[in-house]
Amino acid sequence: MLTEFNKKKPKFRGACKGLRAPLKKKIAWLVMKKKIHWAPYLLIMPAVLFVLLVVAYPVLNSIGMSFQNYNLMIPGVRGFVGFKNYITVLTDSLFYQSLLNTVIWVVFGVGFQFIFGFILALILNTSFHARGAIRATVLVPWVTPGVLIGLMWSWMYDGNYGVINDVLHKLGIINKFIPFLANPSTALPSVIVTIVWQGIPFFAIMLLAGLQAIPNELYEAADVDGCSRIRKLFNITIPSMKNTIFVTTMLRIIWVANSIDVIFSMTGGGPGYSTHTLSVYAFKKAYGTLDFGIASTLSIMLTLLLMIVEFFYLKNFFKDAE
Numbered sequence: 059m060l061t062e063f064n065k066k067k068p069k070f071r072g073a074c075k076g077l078r079a080p081l082k083k084k085i086a087w088l089v090m091k092k093k094i095h096w097a098p099y100l101l102i103m104p105a106v107l108f109v110l111l112v113v114a115y116p117v118l119n120s121i122g123m124s125f126q127n128y129n130l131m132i133p134g135v136r137g138f139v140g141f142k143n144y145i146t147v148l149t150d151s152l153f154y155q156s157l158l159n160t161v162i163w164v165v166f167g168v169g170f171q172f173i174f175g176f177i178l179a180l181i182l183n184t185s186f187h188a189r190g191a192i193r194a195t196v197l198v199p200w201v202t203p204g205v206l207i208g209l210m211w212s213w214m215y216d217g218n219y220g221v222i223n224d225v226l227h228k229l230g231i232i233n234k235f236i237p238f239l240a241n242p243s244t245a246l247p248s249v250i251v252t253i254v255w256q257g258i259p260f261f262a263i264m265l266l267a268g269l270q271a272i273p274n275e276l277y278e279a280a281d282v283d284g285c286s287r288i289r290k291l292f293n294i295t296i297p298s299m300k301n302t303i304f305v306t307t308m309l310r311i312i313w314v315a316n317s318i319d320v321i322f323s324m325t326g327g328g329p330g331y332s333t334h335t336l337s338v339y340a341f342k343k344a345y346g347t348l349d350f351g352i353a354s355t356l357s358i359m360l361t362l363l364l365m366i367v368e369f370f371y372l373k374n375f376f377k378d379a380e
Contacts, residue, residue, distance in 0.1 A: 120354040128351035143355040152331060152339065153356075160315060160335040160360075163250065168310045170254045172303075175261020182262065183269045193266075200259035208323030211252040215239050215324075239325055242332035249333050253320050261306055268302035269295065304375050308368060315364055336360045 127139045147153050182193055199207070214221050217237030226232045238248040272295065280290050296303070318337045321327065327334040327342065336356055344353035 120357055123350050123354040124358050126351050128349070128354070130348035130350065139351075143351050144359070147352065147355050147359065152334070153336075155331050156334045156336045156339045157363075159246065159331075159333065160337070162246065163253075163321075163335050164311055164315050166250050167253045167257070167314050168307060170250075171257035171310060172261050172307060174254065175258045176265050178258060178262040179265035179269055182266050193263075196259050196262055198259070199256050200263075202256070204256065204317065204319030205323045207252060207256050208320045211248075211255075211320075212239060212324050215248055240329055242329050245325055245329055245332045249321055249324055252324065253314060253317070256320065257310060257314070260310065264302060264306045265299065268299040272298045300375075304371075308371060311367065311371075312364055315360065336363075 124143055125138060125140060127135055127137055127142075129135070178196065182189065182196070215223075215238040217223065217235050217240060220235070220238075222238070223232070223235040227235065236244065238244045276294050276298070277290060280294060285293070315335075316337050318335075318341050321333050321335060321338055322341065325333045327338045337360065340353045340356035340360065343349050343356060
Protein backbone atom coordinates (compact mmCIF):
# COMPACT_ATOMS: atom_id res chain seq x y z
CA MET A 59 0.00 0.00 0.00
CA LEU A 60 2.87 2.37 0.76
CA THR A 61 4.25 1.71 -2.68
CA GLU A 62 0.95 2.56 -4.29
CA PHE A 63 0.65 5.74 -2.17
CA ASN A 64 4.14 6.88 -3.15
CA LYS A 65 3.29 6.35 -6.78
CA LYS A 66 0.18 8.50 -6.47
CA LYS A 67 1.96 11.26 -4.49
CA PRO A 68 3.80 12.79 -7.45
CA LYS A 69 0.52 12.98 -9.31
CA PHE A 70 -0.98 14.92 -6.36
CA ARG A 71 1.95 17.34 -6.34
CA GLY A 72 1.64 17.74 -10.06
CA ALA A 73 -2.01 18.54 -9.68
CA CYS A 74 -1.16 21.22 -7.11
CA LYS A 75 1.46 22.65 -9.40
CA GLY A 76 -1.07 22.62 -12.20
CA LEU A 77 -3.47 24.65 -10.07
CA ARG A 78 -0.87 27.31 -9.26
CA ALA A 79 -0.50 28.60 -12.82
CA PRO A 80 -4.19 29.51 -13.36
CA LEU A 81 -4.26 31.02 -9.86
CA LYS A 82 -1.28 33.25 -10.65
CA LYS A 83 -2.88 34.30 -13.91
CA LYS A 84 -6.11 35.14 -12.10
CA ILE A 85 -4.26 37.23 -9.51
CA ALA A 86 -2.32 39.01 -12.25
CA TRP A 87 -5.57 39.66 -14.13
CA LEU A 88 -7.17 41.12 -11.00
CA VAL A 89 -4.16 43.37 -10.45
CA MET A 90 -4.23 44.54 -14.05
CA LYS A 91 -7.98 45.09 -13.81
CA LYS A 92 -7.52 47.23 -10.70
CA LYS A 93 -4.86 49.29 -12.47
CA ILE A 94 -7.17 49.89 -15.42
CA HIS A 95 -9.85 51.18 -13.05
CA TRP A 96 -7.49 53.95 -11.94
CA ALA A 97 -7.20 55.30 -15.47
CA PRO A 98 -10.49 57.30 -15.50
CA TYR A 99 -9.62 58.95 -12.18
CA LEU A 100 -6.21 59.95 -13.48
CA LEU A 101 -7.76 61.38 -16.61
CA ILE A 102 -10.25 63.57 -14.74
CA MET A 103 -7.72 64.61 -12.08
CA PRO A 104 -6.62 67.79 -13.94
CA ALA A 105 -10.24 68.92 -14.25
CA VAL A 106 -10.90 68.19 -10.57
CA LEU A 107 -7.82 70.15 -9.52
CA PHE A 108 -8.86 73.04 -11.74
CA VAL A 109 -12.36 73.10 -10.21
CA LEU A 110 -10.90 72.99 -6.71
CA LEU A 111 -8.62 75.88 -7.60
CA VAL A 112 -11.21 78.19 -9.14
CA VAL A 113 -14.31 77.15 -7.15
CA ALA A 114 -13.54 75.43 -3.86
CA TYR A 115 -10.75 77.77 -2.76
CA PRO A 116 -12.73 81.01 -3.38
CA VAL A 117 -15.75 79.54 -1.58
CA LEU A 118 -13.71 78.51 1.46
CA ASN A 119 -11.91 81.85 1.40
CA SER A 120 -15.25 83.70 1.31
CA ILE A 121 -16.53 81.68 4.25
CA GLY A 122 -13.39 82.57 6.18
CA MET A 123 -13.66 86.29 5.33
CA SER A 124 -17.31 86.35 6.43
CA PHE A 125 -16.11 85.74 9.99
CA GLN A 126 -13.44 88.44 9.85
CA ASN A 127 -13.22 92.21 9.99
CA TYR A 128 -11.90 92.38 6.42
CA ASN A 129 -12.21 96.05 5.41
CA LEU A 130 -9.39 97.38 3.22
CA MET A 131 -10.44 100.95 4.02
CA ILE A 132 -9.34 100.32 7.62
CA PRO A 133 -6.01 98.49 7.32
CA GLY A 134 -4.42 96.79 10.28
CA VAL A 135 -7.64 95.81 12.06
CA ARG A 136 -8.25 92.51 10.31
CA GLY A 137 -9.24 89.77 12.71
CA PHE A 138 -11.79 87.17 13.70
CA VAL A 139 -15.14 88.69 14.74
CA GLY A 140 -17.37 85.60 14.87
CA PHE A 141 -20.93 86.19 13.70
CA LYS A 142 -20.70 89.98 13.92
CA ASN A 143 -20.91 90.40 10.13
CA TYR A 144 -24.00 88.19 9.94
CA ILE A 145 -25.68 90.14 12.75
CA THR A 146 -24.82 93.40 10.98
CA VAL A 147 -26.39 92.18 7.74
CA LEU A 148 -29.51 90.75 9.38
CA THR A 149 -30.15 94.00 11.26
CA ASP A 150 -29.73 96.12 8.12
CA SER A 151 -33.01 97.19 6.48
CA LEU A 152 -31.25 97.41 3.11
CA PHE A 153 -30.66 93.66 3.25
CA TYR A 154 -34.40 92.97 3.35
CA GLN A 155 -35.08 95.50 0.61
CA SER A 156 -32.43 93.82 -1.53
CA LEU A 157 -33.85 90.39 -0.69
CA LEU A 158 -37.33 91.45 -1.80
CA ASN A 159 -35.94 92.90 -5.03
CA THR A 160 -34.01 89.67 -5.61
CA VAL A 161 -37.15 87.55 -5.21
CA ILE A 162 -39.09 89.76 -7.65
CA TRP A 163 -36.13 89.81 -10.03
CA VAL A 164 -35.81 86.00 -10.09
CA VAL A 165 -39.51 85.03 -10.05
CA PHE A 166 -40.65 87.36 -12.80
CA GLY A 167 -37.39 87.24 -14.74
CA VAL A 168 -37.12 83.45 -14.93
CA GLY A 169 -40.90 82.99 -15.16
CA PHE A 170 -41.36 85.16 -18.25
CA GLN A 171 -38.16 83.80 -19.80
CA PHE A 172 -39.60 80.30 -19.56
CA ILE A 173 -43.06 81.27 -20.88
CA PHE A 174 -41.82 83.18 -23.92
CA GLY A 175 -38.96 80.75 -24.49
CA PHE A 176 -41.38 77.82 -24.54
CA ILE A 177 -43.67 79.62 -26.99
CA LEU A 178 -40.70 80.39 -29.22
CA ALA A 179 -39.54 76.76 -29.02
CA LEU A 180 -42.98 75.56 -30.16
CA ILE A 181 -42.81 77.97 -33.12
CA LEU A 182 -39.28 76.90 -34.07
CA ASN A 183 -40.33 73.25 -33.89
CA THR A 184 -42.71 73.73 -36.83
CA SER A 185 -41.69 73.70 -40.49
CA PHE A 186 -41.45 77.07 -42.23
CA HIS A 187 -39.22 78.89 -44.70
CA ALA A 188 -35.70 79.88 -43.49
CA ARG A 189 -36.17 78.06 -40.20
CA GLY A 190 -32.44 77.38 -39.85
CA ALA A 191 -31.48 81.03 -40.29
CA ILE A 192 -34.10 82.16 -37.79
CA ARG A 193 -32.92 79.58 -35.25
CA ALA A 194 -29.41 81.01 -35.52
CA THR A 195 -30.68 84.59 -35.23
CA VAL A 196 -32.60 83.76 -32.08
CA LEU A 197 -29.31 83.15 -30.25
CA VAL A 198 -28.10 86.75 -30.70
CA PRO A 199 -29.45 88.10 -27.37
CA TRP A 200 -28.01 85.14 -25.48
CA VAL A 201 -24.47 85.48 -26.86
CA THR A 202 -24.38 89.28 -26.48
CA PRO A 203 -22.45 90.46 -23.38
CA GLY A 204 -24.69 91.56 -20.52
CA VAL A 205 -23.02 94.97 -20.17
CA LEU A 206 -23.63 95.71 -23.84
CA ILE A 207 -27.27 94.63 -23.49
CA GLY A 208 -27.66 96.91 -20.47
CA LEU A 209 -26.23 99.91 -22.33
CA MET A 210 -28.38 99.22 -25.39
CA TRP A 211 -31.60 98.95 -23.39
CA SER A 212 -30.66 102.02 -21.33
CA TRP A 213 -30.58 104.02 -24.56
CA MET A 214 -33.93 102.51 -25.61
CA TYR A 215 -35.49 103.43 -22.25
CA ASP A 216 -34.09 106.96 -22.21
CA GLY A 217 -36.66 109.56 -21.16
CA ASN A 218 -35.51 112.15 -23.72
CA TYR A 219 -34.69 110.31 -26.94
CA GLY A 220 -35.39 106.63 -26.22
CA VAL A 221 -36.92 104.59 -29.02
CA ILE A 222 -39.44 102.94 -26.68
CA ASN A 223 -40.86 106.29 -25.61
CA ASP A 224 -40.92 107.45 -29.22
CA VAL A 225 -42.89 104.40 -30.38
CA LEU A 226 -45.36 104.56 -27.48
CA HIS A 227 -45.89 108.28 -28.05
CA LYS A 228 -46.53 107.85 -31.77
CA LEU A 229 -49.01 105.06 -31.06
CA GLY A 230 -50.86 107.35 -28.67
CA ILE A 231 -50.29 105.11 -25.66
CA ILE A 232 -48.49 107.85 -23.68
CA ASN A 233 -48.82 111.64 -23.80
CA LYS A 234 -45.29 112.46 -22.67
CA PHE A 235 -42.00 110.61 -22.44
CA ILE A 236 -41.50 108.44 -19.35
CA PRO A 237 -38.09 108.24 -17.61
CA PHE A 238 -38.34 104.48 -17.13
CA LEU A 239 -34.98 104.00 -15.40
CA ALA A 240 -35.19 107.20 -13.33
CA ASN A 241 -38.55 106.35 -11.76
CA PRO A 242 -38.44 103.91 -8.80
CA SER A 243 -41.82 102.43 -9.77
CA THR A 244 -40.76 101.56 -13.34
CA ALA A 245 -37.02 100.89 -12.96
CA LEU A 246 -37.23 97.28 -11.72
CA PRO A 247 -39.91 96.20 -14.25
CA SER A 248 -37.83 97.78 -17.02
CA VAL A 249 -34.71 95.88 -15.98
CA ILE A 250 -36.75 92.66 -15.71
CA VAL A 251 -37.92 93.13 -19.31
CA THR A 252 -34.27 93.39 -20.33
CA ILE A 253 -33.21 90.19 -18.56
CA VAL A 254 -36.24 88.40 -20.01
CA TRP A 255 -35.21 89.46 -23.52
CA GLN A 256 -31.70 88.19 -22.85
CA GLY A 257 -32.76 84.81 -21.43
CA ILE A 258 -35.51 83.81 -23.87
CA PRO A 259 -33.06 82.23 -26.39
CA PHE A 260 -31.61 79.91 -23.73
CA PHE A 261 -35.02 78.46 -22.92
CA ALA A 262 -36.02 78.39 -26.59
CA ILE A 263 -33.02 76.35 -27.74
CA MET A 264 -32.98 73.99 -24.75
CA LEU A 265 -36.72 73.36 -24.89
CA LEU A 266 -36.54 72.95 -28.67
CA ALA A 267 -34.07 70.11 -28.14
CA GLY A 268 -36.52 68.55 -25.69
CA LEU A 269 -39.40 68.90 -28.15
CA GLN A 270 -37.47 67.16 -30.91
CA ALA A 271 -36.73 64.22 -28.60
CA ILE A 272 -40.44 63.41 -28.18
CA PRO A 273 -41.47 60.46 -30.42
CA ASN A 274 -43.95 61.39 -33.17
CA GLU A 275 -45.85 58.18 -32.47
CA LEU A 276 -47.29 59.75 -29.33
CA TYR A 277 -48.79 62.63 -31.30
CA GLU A 278 -50.06 60.27 -34.00
CA ALA A 279 -51.83 58.15 -31.39
CA ALA A 280 -53.31 61.32 -29.87
CA ASP A 281 -54.59 62.39 -33.30
CA VAL A 282 -56.29 59.03 -33.70
CA ASP A 283 -58.00 59.55 -30.33
CA GLY A 284 -59.12 63.00 -31.43
CA CYS A 285 -57.08 65.01 -28.91
CA SER A 286 -56.90 68.77 -29.37
CA ARG A 287 -53.63 70.72 -29.46
CA ILE A 288 -54.14 71.93 -25.91
CA ARG A 289 -54.64 68.39 -24.62
CA LYS A 290 -51.57 67.18 -26.51
CA LEU A 291 -49.58 70.06 -25.03
CA PHE A 292 -50.50 69.29 -21.42
CA ASN A 293 -50.77 65.49 -21.69
CA ILE A 294 -47.81 64.71 -23.98
CA THR A 295 -45.47 67.64 -24.58
CA ILE A 296 -45.00 69.06 -21.09
CA PRO A 297 -44.82 65.68 -19.24
CA SER A 298 -42.28 64.41 -21.77
CA MET A 299 -40.12 67.50 -21.24
CA LYS A 300 -40.21 67.50 -17.44
CA ASN A 301 -36.48 66.80 -17.07
CA THR A 302 -35.51 69.50 -19.57
CA ILE A 303 -37.80 72.05 -17.93
CA PHE A 304 -36.42 71.17 -14.51
CA VAL A 305 -32.76 71.57 -15.49
CA THR A 306 -33.22 74.79 -17.46
CA THR A 307 -35.29 76.55 -14.82
CA MET A 308 -32.94 75.46 -12.03
CA LEU A 309 -29.92 76.83 -13.89
CA ARG A 310 -31.62 80.11 -14.74
CA ILE A 311 -32.73 80.65 -11.14
CA ILE A 312 -29.10 80.40 -10.03
CA TRP A 313 -27.74 82.52 -12.88
CA VAL A 314 -30.32 85.30 -12.64
CA ALA A 315 -30.03 85.52 -8.85
CA ASN A 316 -26.27 86.01 -9.16
CA SER A 317 -26.27 88.31 -12.20
CA ILE A 318 -25.22 91.93 -11.79
CA ASP A 319 -24.04 93.00 -15.26
CA VAL A 320 -27.43 94.05 -16.67
CA ILE A 321 -28.60 95.80 -13.50
CA PHE A 322 -25.31 97.53 -12.83
CA SER A 323 -24.91 98.82 -16.38
CA MET A 324 -28.52 100.08 -16.50
CA THR A 325 -29.27 101.52 -13.07
CA GLY A 326 -26.39 100.70 -10.73
CA GLY A 327 -28.99 99.49 -8.24
CA GLY A 328 -31.00 102.73 -8.28
CA PRO A 329 -32.85 104.97 -8.39
CA GLY A 330 -32.60 104.83 -4.64
CA TYR A 331 -32.58 101.08 -3.94
CA SER A 332 -35.41 100.12 -6.30
CA THR A 333 -33.20 97.71 -8.32
CA HIS A 334 -30.82 96.83 -5.50
CA THR A 335 -30.52 93.02 -5.41
CA LEU A 336 -28.37 90.95 -3.06
CA SER A 337 -25.74 90.37 -5.74
CA VAL A 338 -25.54 94.12 -6.44
CA TYR A 339 -25.37 94.78 -2.69
CA ALA A 340 -22.44 92.37 -2.29
CA PHE A 341 -20.66 93.84 -5.32
CA LYS A 342 -20.98 97.39 -3.99
CA LYS A 343 -19.75 96.38 -0.56
CA ALA A 344 -16.72 94.62 -2.05
CA TYR A 345 -15.65 97.16 -4.68
CA GLY A 346 -17.40 100.30 -3.44
CA THR A 347 -16.50 100.39 0.25
CA LEU A 348 -13.85 97.62 0.07
CA ASP A 349 -15.57 95.83 2.95
CA PHE A 350 -14.91 92.27 1.87
CA GLY A 351 -16.09 90.88 5.19
CA ILE A 352 -19.66 92.13 4.72
CA ALA A 353 -19.51 91.35 0.99
CA SER A 354 -18.51 87.75 1.73
CA THR A 355 -21.29 87.49 4.30
CA LEU A 356 -23.87 88.66 1.75
CA SER A 357 -22.53 86.20 -0.82
CA ILE A 358 -22.68 83.29 1.63
CA MET A 359 -26.23 84.20 2.66
CA LEU A 360 -27.33 84.41 -0.97
CA THR A 361 -25.75 81.01 -1.58
CA LEU A 362 -27.56 79.52 1.42
CA LEU A 363 -30.89 80.95 0.24
CA LEU A 364 -30.35 79.47 -3.23
CA MET A 365 -29.43 76.11 -1.71
CA ILE A 366 -32.67 76.11 0.30
CA VAL A 367 -34.71 76.97 -2.79
CA GLU A 368 -32.97 74.32 -4.89
CA PHE A 369 -33.39 71.73 -2.11
CA PHE A 370 -37.18 72.08 -2.11
CA TYR A 371 -37.14 72.31 -5.89
CA LEU A 372 -35.25 69.02 -6.16
CA LYS A 373 -37.40 67.42 -3.47
CA ASN A 374 -40.62 68.22 -5.31
CA PHE A 375 -39.12 67.11 -8.62
CA PHE A 376 -38.07 63.68 -7.37
CA LYS A 377 -41.35 63.33 -5.48
CA ASP A 378 -43.26 63.82 -8.72
CA ALA A 379 -40.87 61.47 -10.53
CA GLU A 380 -41.75 58.66 -8.12
